[in-house]
Amino acid sequence: MAGRPSDGTPSASDDEAQPSTPSISDEEWQKFVQDAERDPSSAPKEPSARARMVTERLRRQDARGELPPGWRTGPAWQEMNGTATRRRRMWAFLGVPLAVAVAVVAVRPSLIPGDPFGTAASPVQDTAAPSPLPAETAAPTAPPAAADPDTPTLARPFAGSPAARWADGEAGITTPEATPVGDLSKAQVEQALRQTRRLLVDANLDPATLRGERPETALGVIEPRQRELVDLLTTALRTPDEKHDPLRMFSRFDPDEVRLAGDVVKTRGRMTFEKGEHASVRVHADYTFVYPLVREGSDEVARTIVRRVLDVEVSDPTRYQVTPGKIAVVRYDQEIGNSACDLYDGYLHPQFDSEPPVGEAPTGPTTDPYDRSKGIPEDRREECGVVSRT
Incomplete structure (x- = not known):
């Protein structure tokens, strides 16, 4: 860990003499120490010497108007890479069950609530088990219509019959x-x-x-x-x-x-x-x-x-x-x-x-x-x- 920086705000001459040591206030340093004592794993890490130097140079360039507008608003590359990594992990975790769900829906789209594909309007009929007729309450007016010309078998002895x-x-x-x-x-x-x-x-x-x-x-x-x-x-x-x-x-x-x-x-x-x-x-x-x-x-x-x-x-x-x-x-x-x-x-x-x-x-x-x-x-x-x- 780097040593504690000196008190006060550096002057212009100090900046040129010591460009790699930007100052930190007593309040910020005290908060850093307290956070580290409570939870070393979650406490903020002290910037490296190179990071402090880069930060101070950018601050001076910004004061002189040498940087383009809005340069502070974009996320750091490290933060962007972390977000991308988290997204990739999430898709890797969801990929297998999501693929299974897509396959199931492709086979049986009626499982989706509301029937968004309109499959209920044209159900597949089971020709092996035709729907039963209602009970006969009066003499029919005509013979039953011709049935499919199927040959009866031991498994379907009434195939081809009304x-x-x-x-x-x-x-x-x-x-x-x-x-x-x-x-x-x-x-x-x-x-x-x-x-x-x-x-x-x-x-x-x-x-x-x-x-x-x-x-x-x-x-x-x-x-x-x-x-x-x-x-x-x-x-x-x-x-x-x-x-x-x-x-x-x-x-x-x-x-x-x-x-x-x-x-x-x-x-x-x-x-x-x-x-x-x-x-x-x-x-x-x-x-x-x-x-x-x-x-x-x-x-x-x-x-x-x-x-x-x-x-x-x-x-x-x-x-x-x-x-x-x-x-x-x-x-x-x-x-x-x-x-x-x-x-x-x-x-x-x-x-x-x-x-x-x-x-x-x-x-x-x-x-x-x-x-x-x-x-x-x-x-x-x-x-x-x-x-x-x-």
Whole structure:
């Protein structure tokens, strides 16, 4: 450290005799000593002899008007270099995470709040998982539009089918809100709707029924006083033939021939109710079921489509001889797409593109099995037709 400078302000002659020793006042020196004692690392450093000489020469040149205006306002080079160093260190520290952030935003710009790039206006659609349709509340006015001509696979068994947007299984069979009908209470109407749903689910969606087993739940909700119907269905399940065909009420597949491709059956339809005859409520159900199927040892998928129309009644048990909690089946009808014609073994037989046709050749008209805009005529001819799509 340099020695303490002498007191006073140097004269002009002193400046020339001792140009390298500019004076420092007692107050400045005392402050320097105190700062150094408190914190040696932060105390101001005493200027070197050369620095004092340069400073004094500049002061004299400035007094004589030899320096340009504003020469004091610029930062020292040491200060500028220090600032640049700090900036370089900051960018080096921020560079890696900033590069990662830029990369993430480039891939998913929607992460920026406010969507400044307008990506929300044109989202990328996932064609493998189309948006589901709202529930059907009335008969549609036209068949569903053509779907993409994709080939069904084990991973996407409903590819290329309008049913890809339908509900899965039981979720597609919903009951309307019950209200009192005639002499029947809301609770009695609710029970009629609930039992109708149980019959539909067990007859068309239960895995045991689809494997060809006896649909005990469905048979159990039918009014036992309908002896003729109960006997017909019992015979059809035991020894099916053309007059006793269980497919009129139940969906069944030969487990030695095919199995479901996955565990989902697509369902679409609606259920309504109104006042019926004999102090009853009449429930009308109209549902279409789409079954994706595959043979053992193969990955080729075929779809069979079954549409069922079911009308049931529940009468006032205080006025008629009925079994409480049971439903009387008034009508049951069906349309079947992609199943062998004129085979009465009690099973549906889907046609695979790689296999030769099974059963008799179709003789009926070409129809769209997905068209729910038209009802099933009760007096239609029993003909096996051709389907326009599956």
